[in-house]
Amino acid sequence: MGVEVGSKLEGKVTGITNFGAFVELPGGMTGLVHISEIADTYVKNINEHLKVGDTVTVKVMNIRDGKIGLSIKKAIDRPDVPPRHQRERGDAFEDKLNRFLKDSEDRLSSLRKHIDKKGRSR
Structure with a gap:
């Protein structure tokens, strides 16, 4: 499955910053999960929710200028x-x-x- 807006994919957390987490997607592409898209609750410290090496399900929110915006909280079916x-x-x-x-x-x-x-x- 390719990386398209709206698709849900499995990825591996490769890096964590104070503003979000980088996730490697199938095919070797990397996207960013902004801190506001990690959980439904307020996230002060990303390290309390994710660790490098974690496998997560993400939803592709946008692709702009070669950058991929991802969301973990919107990947959860409700x-x-x-x-x-x-x-x-x-x-x-x-x-x-x-x-x-x-x-x-x-x-x-x-x-x-x-x-x-x-x-x-x-």
């Missing part, structure tokens, strides 16, 4: 979030926003009642 859950979250936000706007308007109208036309309070 079930998609059902659209129903996305709508529920969106509806909850809309409900909160509407309540906030109504409460704000109620408070403003209450304040306006207590202030006469010249800007003085009663």
